[in-house]
Amino acid sequence: MHWRGLVDEEGMGRLAQAVAPVLRAGDRVLLEGPLGAGKTTWVRHLVAALGGDPGLVSSPTYTVLHVYDHAQPVVVHVDAYRLQGADELAALGFDELVDDAVACIEWAGRVPGVADHGRAWRVVLEHADGRRQVTVFPPSDQDVPCALPMIDGGSVAGCATVGQADINAQARSRNQLS
Numbered sequence: 001m002h003w004r005g006l007v008d009e010e011g012m013g014r015l016a017q018a019v020a021p022v023l024r025a026g027d028r029v030l031l032e033g034p035l036g037a038g039k040t041t042w043v044r045h046l047v048a049a050l051g052g053d054p055g056l057v058s059s060p061t062y063t064v065l066h067v068y069d070h071a072q073p074v075v076v077h078v079d080a081y082r083l084q085g086a087d088e089l090a091a092l093g094f095d096e097l098v099d100d101a102v103a104c105i106e107w108a109g110r111v112p113g114v115a116d117h118g119r120a121w122r123v124v125l126e127h128a129d130g131r132r133q134v135t136v137f138p139p140s141d142q143d144v145p146c147a148l149p150m151i152d153g154g155s156v157a158g159c160a161t162v163g164q165a166d167i168n169a170q171a172r173s174r175n176q177l178s
């Protein structure tokens with residue numbers, strides 16, 4: 001099951017808003033796509049959708065790992081482009097940070113085993129005539145969020161309603177924490 005659609009930059013925001021309510025602490029979002037495909041842009045919109053400050057999101061190309069701790073759940077943002085392997089990521093404290101966070105990993109393919117823990121989403125981004133073709137693969141125990149098919153004529157192979165009760169519960173927990 002997956003969702004696929006063509007989105008401009010604004011559409012990336014709607015996409016992140018559709019996925020955010022069903023993300024859980026401990027989830028990993030593996031961002032795949034060539035240089036400039038929009039991986040960091042996706043993270044910026046996701047941080048905004050989770051109540052964080054999108055202005056704080058920048059590419060961790062050289063720093064490797066950023067933490068946006070005003071988002072709920074906290075977002076850990078990794079750019080693995082320059083990493084040599086999983087040990088380097090572990091040395092940055094990744095494993096301790098991610099249990100209570102959503103980990104977004106650009107170039108995740110460079111870190112063997114990174115998808116083997118927690119629930120893994122795959123977001124595949126491709127250049128397409130000034131926009132991006134985006135394919136969202138939810139974790140195996142997660143249906144495609146129902147808000148996704150309403151975006152920009154994208155298509156989906158399966159769809160489950162995100163209950164209003166879930167959204168309310170998440171909003172309540174954010175209010176308690178902030």
Ligand SMILES: Nc1ncnc2c1ncn2[C@@H]1O[C@H](COP(=O)(O)OP(=O)(O)OP(=O)(O)O)[C@@H](O)[C@H]1O
Nearest residue numbers: 007008009034035036037038039040041130131132
């Ligand atoms: N859906 C979109 N439609 C059009 N332009 C977009 C879209 N998403 C992102 N962009 C633009 O693409 C450019 C590259 O975006 P971004 O830095 O997020 O890519 P990236 O995949 O993280 O790059 P890198 O591989 O260098 O890490 C930016 O100028 C951004 O504004």
Ligand SMILES: [Mg+2]
Nearest residue numbers: 039040059106
């Ligand atoms: Mg990037």
